[in-house]
Structure formats: structure tokens, C-alpha cells
Amino acid sequence: MEDVGLSTVLLAMLAGAIRVSTPFLFVALGECLTEKSGRINLGLEGTLVFGAMAAYAISFETGSPWLGVLVAGFAGMAFGAMHGAICRLKGVNDIAIGIAMMLFGTGLAFFFGKAYIQPVAPRLPSVELGFWTDNPHLAKALEVNPLFLIGIALAVAMWWAFKNTRIGLVVRTTGDSAPAALALGINVDLVRFLATSAGGFLAGVGGAFLSLYYPGSWTEGLSSGQGLMAVALVIFARWNPLACFGAALLFGAAGALGPALQSVGITRGYHFFNAAPYAMTLVIMILSISPKRSLKGAPGELSITK
Amino acid sequence: MADTTVPAPSFALGETIDRIRRSSEYVVIPLLALVVSAALFSLFLLALGKDPVTFFSLVWKGGFGTGFSWQNTLVRSSPLILAALCVAIPARLGMVVIGGEGALVLGGFAAAVVAIPMVSWSPTFFTLTVMALVSMLVGGLWIGFVGYLRHYRGINETISSLLLSYIAISILNFFVEGALRDPSDPNKPSTMPIGPENMIGPIPGTSVHWGLVAGTIAAVAMWVLMNRTTFGFAARITGGNVRAAMAQGLPVGKLILVSTALAGAFAGLAGFYEVAAIHGKANASLIAGYGFTGILVSFLARHNPIAIVPVAIFLGGIEAAGGLVQRRLELPDATVLVLQGLMFVVLLVSETLYGRFKIFKAKGA
Numbered sequence: 001m002e003d004v005g006l007s008t009v010l011l012a013m014l015a016g017a018i019r020v021s022t023p024f025l026f027v028a029l030g031e032c033l034t035e036k037s038g039r040i041n042l043g044l045e046g047t048l049v050f051g052a053m054a055a056y057a058i059s060f061e062t063g064s065p066w067l068g069v070l071v072a073g074f075a076g077m078a079f080g081a082m083h084g085a086i087c088r089l090k091g092v093n094d095i096a097i098g099i100a101m102m103l104f105g106t107g108l109a110f111f112f113g114k115a116y117i118q119p120v121a122p123r124l125p126s127v128e129l130g131f132w133t134d135n136p137h138l139a140k141a142l143e144v145n146p147l148f149l150i151g152i153a154l155a156v157a158m159w160w161a162f163k164n165t166r167i168g169l170v171v172r173t174t175g176d177s178a179p180a181a182l183a184l185g186i187n188v189d190l191v192r193f194l195a196t197s198a199g200g201f202l203a204g205v206g207g208a209f210l211s212l213y214y215p216g217s218w219t220e221g222l223s224s225g226q227g228l229m230a231v232a233l234v235i236f237a238r239w240n241p242l243a244c245f246g247a248a249l250l251f252g253a254a255g256a257l258g259p260a261l262q263s264v265g266i267t268r269g270y271h272f273f274n275a276a277p278y279a280m281t282l283v284i285m286i287l288s289i290s291p292k293r294s295l296k297g298a299p300g301e302l303s304i305t306k
Numbered sequence: 307m308a309d310t311t312v313p314a315p316s317f318a319l320g321e322t323i324d325r326i327r328r329s330s331e332y333v334v335i336p337l338l339a340l341v342v343s344a345a346l347f348s349l350f351l352l353a354l355g356k357d358p359v360t361f362f363s364l365v366w367k368g369g370f371g372t373g374f375s376w377q378n379t380l381v382r383s384s385p386l387i388l389a390a391l392c393v394a395i396p397a398r399l400g401m402v403v404i405g406g407e408g409a410l411v412l413g414g415f416a417a418a419v420v421a422i423p424m425v426s427w428s429p430t431f432f433t434l435t436v437m438a439l440v441s442m443l444v445g446g447l448w449i450g451f452v453g454y455l456r457h458y459r460g461i462n463e464t465i466s467s468l469l470l471s472y473i474a475i476s477i478l479n480f481f482v483e484g485a486l487r488d489p490s491d492p493n494k495p496s497t498m499p500i501g502p503e504n505m506i507g508p509i510p511g512t513s514v515h516w517g518l519v520a521g522t523i524a525a526v527a528m529w530v531l532m533n534r535t536t537f538g539f540a541a542r543i544t545g546g547n548v549r550a551a552m553a554q555g556l557p558v559g560k561l562i563l564v565s566t567a568l569a570g571a572f573a574g575l576a577g578f579y580e581v582a583a584i585h586g587k588a589n590a591s592l593i594a595g596y597g598f599t600g601i602l603v604s605f606l607a608r609h610n611p612i613a614i615v616p617v618a619i620f621l622g623g624i625e626a627a628g629g630l631v632q633r634r635l636e637l638p639d640a641t642v643l644v645l646q647g648l649m650f651v652v653l654l655v656s657e658t659l660y661g662r663f664k665i666f667k668a669k670g671a
Binding site for chain 2: 231281289
């Protein structure tokens, strides 16, 4: 009896890890790209929430969830572009702008999202990867969203591109030393603007996953800090897109702990387990950061690690 | 002898004018940012088919138009002052702490909890004193931990403080819906009430509680601390350049710990007043976003503790008018959030204007 409970919890956590990790993965990849170029965008939390709202609204109005994902991406890109454009001004702090964009994005999402809290929008379909098994729990756990697979492909592609392409080199140089990039004739502000915009696009897509797949509806409490945890996740992953994927799975599992226990009837301490991902983020940061040495792989221009 | 002292008054006058000229930059540019954000918000409203003139006159009416709305505004501005101090003090050391919401929630919660065993025997004054001290202690430890992590573990204070806010909110929900829930209250999960006899009354002749006075005193005290003491001087040097401060032998770690603990204590105190003067118990109403609006207040005030008081009243007024705007213009309650977010963004953009206008420069400088 105990064994059944444990395996159910573990399977629920695996399923949860896959589901919950996807928005983390997209935001983390977006933030990774932005930070590699030497800037930090804390506003991705707001971008995520706005992306979730925009995707849900578009999916409801047009009946096409994929169009919703696309619109969420472009909305996120607009937020990223705004961040990137403001940060190039002299005397403006990228962290402060991020906080402001977080509040602004959340405010706009709640403002336009009010009308979409009740209606039910078409959701994204899932891919059945568990066709080979008879275990219904495992089959359920392996029902994954195409965005999860796209996210994995993207992580690999970004990892490869940072190492092997000219664009990857340009982004890395800009992030490591703006003077060196200038000497190479790179337009530093433009690279960062584009990297932040692209990062915003990915965060918007991550938000679309939240409202169109899991949890799968639009509420004002939809994202509570996932965008921000993703920023911490990138530091933990040492700015390596592949490590971002692993870290996102870990964060997803932590986030799935509460609901997984609930599924076997353990409801006591639900809020306690809700706090698990935040506590884990903090603990991971404490364990992985040391003030005595600089972080391996950290972009030299990044204000947060200076 | 007498001759050489004659020009002195006019020289002092010139210097005063120069000083005003230079410091007016810090007033004119934020005001300009407010005007620009109001204009942008008007365009936003026009695009939605709403009348901006009606909007702003409703904000005026709901926030500052009548004696009643003024009192409503002041009640809201008191936690804003204290929450903004939670941002402003660490900001002097170059830290961006945005977790005041968590310290406020947890401070208020701790105050309500410590009162539960006390209400049956303790005199009101003693209960309230203990509650206030506990709220400040809990808030101080909470944000002090952020300072500790920053200095001794190298962890970015912006991220850690926001994560801690989410944890604080989970702690409140965990206990309020579990072990510490008042079984006699079927409506909203809350702790046991502290009892009407233990509540802080209003300032005589108003409906505004004493938190406003406490906040104002705290703001003035912090201005004195930051601008007129060696502690404040050392803090400002640290904020300017940590390495230089360390090279000078300043106790940077101690400065950071004391400042963040003070900051958290004020946010905790805001929670105490919310519990002891408004709700009478701890519940989810504590999570009202004062900690987040406090960030905007502090930035608008350029982290100057004295300037925080009028700015908090200004933003408190806008929040107080939210309900009226919502009803009359049929706008969502997030309208105020959009306006605040826009103000914040425009304000930060305006940072780039400092030092660009000749008119603010001292003559001969």
C-alpha cells in the first residue's frame, strides 16, 4: 500500500516536473540569452504574466491556441524591446528598469485580463509519448506538450550556437567585455537590444504555456514568481542553456511536490509545499554562489554578479 | 576688519541660490516624469474610449477632494511610508531591496500571533508594545537576512528579497489556514482577533490611525541618520563605491546588516499597524501590495526619507481613488497598477536627464 502511494507520488512528480518545468525552461533560456549579452532583465516576470494573458485572450477570441502562443511571444518581444531600448540610455539601471517592467507588465495583464478570467479558451494539444506502456499513471505522465519538446530543441540549439556560430560569439563578447566588443566593431547596444527582445519573446511563450496548457486557465495568481525564479535558475545553470534545461526540470519537480502530494490525499501543509520552489531557489543560490570567487561562466558585464 | 566681512551676506545668498538651483533638479525632473506619465496614461485611456479628464478629476475627488477621501488617503499612506523606508535605507548603500511586502506580512502576522496568549491578562499598552516590538524584530530579521546573504554569501538582494516575500506569504497562509486559524470565524481564514479593546484608536478628530505619525517620525529619524551622522556618511560612501569603503576600513558588513535590519523593522512595523489599527487580526488582507507600491514611492522620492512622506500621500491618494474610478468609469481595478507601472518606467527613463540641463548647474561650476 505504501509502495503504491510512493510510486504514485514519484510519477506525479515526474509528470509535474515535465509540465511545470516548461515555462521555467522558456523564461530561463530567454534570460540566459539576455544575460549572455551583459544585461539582466528582471521584468520577465511581468512578461510571463502578460504573455499568459495575451495567449489566453487570443486563443479565446480566435479559437487558435497556437496563434495565442505566437501573439504572446510578440507581446513579450515588445516588452523586451522596451527594456532594451530604455537600458541603453545613460544613467539608467537595468535592475531597476526590470522591477518597473515587472509591475507594468503585471498591471497591464490584469487590466486587459479581467474579461478573460471566466471564459474557457481552447488549450494546446498534447503529444502522447506514453503509448508503449500499460501503466495509466506513466502514460499520463508522458503526455507532454509540444512546447516542452521545442524547449529542449531550443536549449540544444542555443548551446550549440553560443559555441559554434558567429552570432553566439558576438553575444558572448558583448556580454564579457563591452570595450572589447566595441574594438571589434560590434554595436553593443544593438546586440543587447536584440538579445533582450528575443529573451522577451521566449518569456512570452513561457507565459502562453501557463495559461494554455498547465495550469491551463487565466487567473491573476497564475504566475507567482516563476519569471523571477528563472532568473535565479540561470545563475544556478551557470549561463549554460543545457544546464538550464536540467535546472528547469529540477525546479519543475519542486513545484510539483505540493500538487503531487495532494493527489494521494496529503493536503496538510499545502502552502508549505507551495513555498518549496522559492525556498529551494534560495538554498540553491546560497550553495552555488560564493562571494570569494567569481562565478565560472558568468558574463563579465553582468551587474548582478559584479 | 569690518570691511572684509561686508561682502559675506551677499556671498552666502549667492551660494544659497546655487544650492536651490542644484537641488531643484531633483524636484523638477521627477515632476516632469509624473506629467509625462500622466500624458501617456491619458493616451492609453483615450485609446480605450475613456475620458482622461474625468479620470483625473475622479482621482482628485477620490483621493484628495473631501475630508473623507483625505482620511482614506492618509490611512493608506501610512504603510506606504514605512514600506518605502524599507527600500530607501538599503538604497543608500546601493542595494535594491524589493521584499518589503514579505517583511510587512510576516511582521503583522507575528504581531497578531504574539498577542493571542496575551490578550486575556495583559494591559492594552503592554500588549501593543510587545506586538510592535515583535513585528519590528521579525521584519528586521527577515530583511536583515537579505543583507547577510548579500554581504557574506554574495547573493543578489533583489532576487533573494522577492523570493523571501513569496515564502513569507506562504508562511502566513500555512498558519492562518491551519494551526492558528480562528475556528469561530467561518468567513475568512484568520488568526484569533486581538480584541477591540486592544486596537489602536484613531488620531483624535479623524479616522486616521497613529501609524501615519509613527511613519512620519521614522522618516524624519532616518533622514537625520542618513544625512547627519557618521553612520549615514559611511553608508553613503559604501553606496557610492563598496571597494573604496572597504579600503578606507569602513565596517561594510555591519553597515549592510544594520541598514537592512532597520529597513525590515519598518516594514514589519507597517504590518503591526495594519493588524493593530485596521484588521484586528492577521489574514490574507495583509497581502495588499503596500510593499510593492512602497518601491515606487521610494524611487519617486529618490530614496530621500523626508520626500517619502509627501510621495506616499500622493500615491496613497491614487490608490484610495481606485474604487471610485473603477465604479464610475467601469475600469478594472488594475487601472491603478497600470498607472503606477507607467509612472515607474517613465521615472526611471527620466534618470537619464540628470546633469543634462544647464539651468540646474551652479554658476562657475
